[in-house]
Amino acid sequence: MRSPLAHLVLARLRESFRQPETIFWTFLFPALLAVALGIAFRGGRPDPSSVVVVPESGYVQLARSLGSDNAIRAEVLDRRTAELRLRTGRAALVVIPGNPLVYRFDPTRTESHLARAAVDAAIQRAAGRPDPVPVADERVTEPGSRYIDFLIPGLLGMNLMGGGLWGIGWSIVEMRIRKLLKLQLAAPMRRRDFLLSHILSRMVFVPLEVVPLLVLAGLLFDVSVKGSAVGLLVVVTAGAFSFAGLGTLLAARARTTQMIYGLINLFTLPMFVLSGVFFSTGRFPDALQPLIKALPLTALIDALRAVINDGASLLSLGPQFLVLGLWGVLSFAGTRTLFRWS
Amino acid sequence: MNPAVSIVGLVKRYDRVVAVDGLDLTVRTGECLGLLGPNGAGKTTTIEILAGLLAPTAGEVRVLGRRWGEDDQALRSRLGVSLQESRFHERLKVAEVVSLFRSFYPRGRDVRSVIAEVGLEEKAASWTSRLSGGQRQRLALACALVGDPELLILDEPTTGLDPQARLHMGDTILGHRSLGRTVLLTTHYMEEAHRLCDRVAIIDRGKVIALGTPAELIATLGGDLVVEVELASGSVEDDAVRSVEGVRAVRRSNATILVTASEAHVTVPALLDLVRGHDAALSHLTLRHATLEDVYVSITGRHLRDA
Numbered sequence: 001m002r003s004p005l006a007h008l009v010l011a012r013l014r015e016s017f018r019q020p021e022t023i024f025w026t027f028l029f030p031a032l033l034a035v036a037l038g039i040a041f042r043g044g045r046p047d048p049s050s051v052v053v054v055p056e057s058g059y060v061q062l063a064r065s066l067g068s069d070n071a072i073r074a075e076v077l078d079r080r081t082a083e084l085r086l087r088t089g090r091a092a093l094v095v096i097p098g099n100p101l102v103y104r105f106d107p108t109r110t111e112s113h114l115a116r117a118a119v120d121a122a123i124q125r126a127a128g129r130p131d132p133v134p135v136a137d138e139r140v141t142e143p144g145s146r147y148i149d150f151l152i153p154g155l156l157g158m159n160l161m162g163g164g165l166w167g168i169g170w171s172i173v174e175m176r177i178r179k180l181l182k183l184q185l186a187a188p189m190r191r192r193d194f195l196l197s198h199i200l201s202r203m204v205f206v207p208l209e210v211v212p213l214l215v216l217a218g219l220l221f222d223v224s225v226k227g228s229a230v231g232l233l234v235v236v237t238a239g240a241f242s243f244a245g246l247g248t249l250l251a252a253r254a255r256t257t258q259m260i261y262g263l264i265n266l267f268t269l270p271m272f273v274l275s276g277v278f279f280s281t282g283r284f285p286d287a288l289q290p291l292i293k294a295l296p297l298t299a300l301i302d303a304l305r306a307v308i309n310d311g312a313s314l315l316s317l318g319p320q321f322l323v324l325g326l327w328g329v330l331s332f333a334g335t336r337t338l339f340r341w342s
Numbered sequence: 343m344n345p346a347v348s349i350v351g352l353v354k355r356y357d358r359v360v361a362v363d364g365l366d367l368t369v370r371t372g373e374c375l376g377l378l379g380p381n382g383a384g385k386t387t388t389i390e391i392l393a394g395l396l397a398p399t400a401g402e403v404r405v406l407g408r409r410w411g412e413d414d415q416a417l418r419s420r421l422g423v424s425l426q427e428s429r430f431h432e433r434l435k436v437a438e439v440v441s442l443f444r445s446f447y448p449r450g451r452d453v454r455s456v457i458a459e460v461g462l463e464e465k466a467a468s469w470t471s472r473l474s475g476g477q478r479q480r481l482a483l484a485c486a487l488v489g490d491p492e493l494l495i496l497d498e499p500t501t502g503l504d505p506q507a508r509l510h511m512g513d514t515i516l517g518h519r520s521l522g523r524t525v526l527l528t529t530h531y532m533e534e535a536h537r538l539c540d541r542v543a544i545i546d547r548g549k550v551i552a553l554g555t556p557a558e559l560i561a562t563l564g565g566d567l568v569v570e571v572e573l574a575s576g577s578v579e580d581d582a583v584r585s586v587e588g589v590r591a592v593r594r595s596n597a598t599i600l601v602t603a604s605e606a607h608v609t610v611p612a613l614l615d616l617v618r619g620h621d622a623a624l625s626h627l628t629l630r631h632a633t634l635e636d637v638y639v640s641i642t643g644r645h646l647r648d649a
Contacts, residue, residue, distance in 0.1 A: 007441065011431060011434055011442050014434060015433050180428055182428065183423065184442075185395065186394070186423040187447070188415055188446055188447070189446045190415065342390075
């Protein structure tokens with residue numbers, strides 16, 4: 001084998017696979033994160049609401065009626081302790097018996113509202129209020145609509161971003177610091193081969209970042225890919241390409257590891273928050289939405305969720321491919337003009 | 343025959359610092375030329391400009407008859423370069439690194455034979471992180487040799503090596519030159535420059551201040567012997583020493599008087615007479631061959647090591 005490009009790719013892969021850190025960050029870390037989050041947000045009944053009843057007249061009766069509702073965990077505590085529990089978030093609601101009966105709670109806490117509704121219903125019902133409309137609950141726990149189903153594509157996207165930026169950016173800057181880049185250019189390595197070798201070796205890594213996590217998610221949490229494998233492959237490749245471009249661009253000028261470390265974090269941390277890895281991007285104000293949609297990680301995760309959770313066809317993912325393609329192409333163009341070769 | 347390298351009026355200026363300041367130099371095809379000078383003299387900058395890794399501020403540089411900027415890739419494939427302080431991938435094996443460098447060249451030598459030539463056969467399957475400093479230098483030399491270059495450019499190839507490793511490295515370099523190839527190297531070891539180089543260019547503050555074969559350079563001192571004299575008591579003026587028969591030059595280094603001469607049997611007895619005549623007492627007298635260091639000191643007034 002004589003091709004310098006093949007040699008460069010091989011060197012890159014050998015260097016990576018002989019590094020225990022690579023194995024940890026590529027395989028172990030995402031798997032551990034998925035397992036931890038999967039367990040933390042597993043399905044099943046939510047915890048009962050923590051409620052404190054203050055011992056004023058009539059509290060025994062009241063506590064008893066709350067105690068029979070298993071969505072409520074009621075305790076009787078003196079006023080000071082009750083206030084402390086409320087302030088520190090250990091109680092969602094404080095109930096003060098009397099006429100009128102008083103509910104004390106923080107209106108900005110969702111669980112306080114839940115607790116208030118549950119407690120009030122229990123008290124009113126115990127006092128004889130009829131429920132004129134009959135209701136039945138249907139609990140949705142089937143695969144495809146749980147938090148873990150939402151989470152796995154987010155983790156995949158995060159993984160692909162991290163792999164591209166750290167895997168390529170860090171490696172290029174290291175070679176520059178070691179003066180190895182200079183030496184190989186003198187040798188004479190072609191610039192195009194050098195950049196291509198980083199992209200190609202990324203493409204070898206990508207299946208290793210995606211497949212084990214999906215298999216694990218399937219085995220442990222019954223998460224399945226609804227869309228086609230080809231569709232998934234195309235989305236993943238587009239994402240990897242886009243982040244490979246960004247990785248080379250961020251490394252284009254940096255001459256110290258501190259610099260590249262800062263640049264990558266500057267880029268990735270906002271996207272961890274904004275791009276919907278752990279929670280829906282819908283939580284951000286409408287004014288921010290166009291910006292969020294233009295981020296490469298948002299585009300990648302949206303496309304992954306569409307394929308994995310909804311079984312969407314590639315044709316419906318035009319906007320996401322456009323965003324990923326633009327980031328990739330513009331990054332490579334920027335790399336060409338900015339790259340510091342010596 | 344065309345020169346392998348010709349440099350005319352080379353200048354390299356960084357923001358405030360002038361690293362190379364009007365350097366002229368010709369390297370003949372087939373010779374081994376050494377750039378000798380202290381750290382910061384501009385050797386590395388000159389090397390990197392020659393290797394096409396750095397653009398000069400001014401001046402004319404031709405390497406193997408070509409200018410940089412015409413067909414760089416073709417020119418590079420005729421050079422072998424090793425740079426100071428370049429560190430290889432830690433988790434690649436020696437043979438993998440040399441094969442990688444071999445792949446960059448359109449033609450070149452067998453990887454195994456080059457590894458054998460630099461004496462790394464036993465380490466061929468070791469990660470580069472497990473090599474000693476000297477072994478790393480040899481690996482760098484192997485990478486420079488593997489393209490079978492017409493011009494081998496080595497920046498400080500033997501710095502930090504133990505004497506035996508330095509000898510081995512020197513033999514490898516001489517072996518390449520004996521194939522009719524040209525070698526340009528930098529060093530601040532004058533014995534090494536003397537042993538390896540057909541000609542030596544002494545560089546100081548970005549300029550060539552002396553150029554010639556080691557013997558020619560030493561001959562500029564007027565004699566190839568140096569008598570070092572130390573006095574236990576009393577003193578002798580330089581002028582008095584200078585008037586002694588056979589003395590070509592006199593200089594001092596701390597308490598030592600260094601006398602350049604050509605004939606020991608004439609000058610040494612005369613010096614002893616002079617010391618006695620001044621009522622001074624001798625504590626030490628050494629006779630040795632003049633070195634390139636003496637040449638450097640006589641031109642600049644400074645030592646290579648503390649320049």
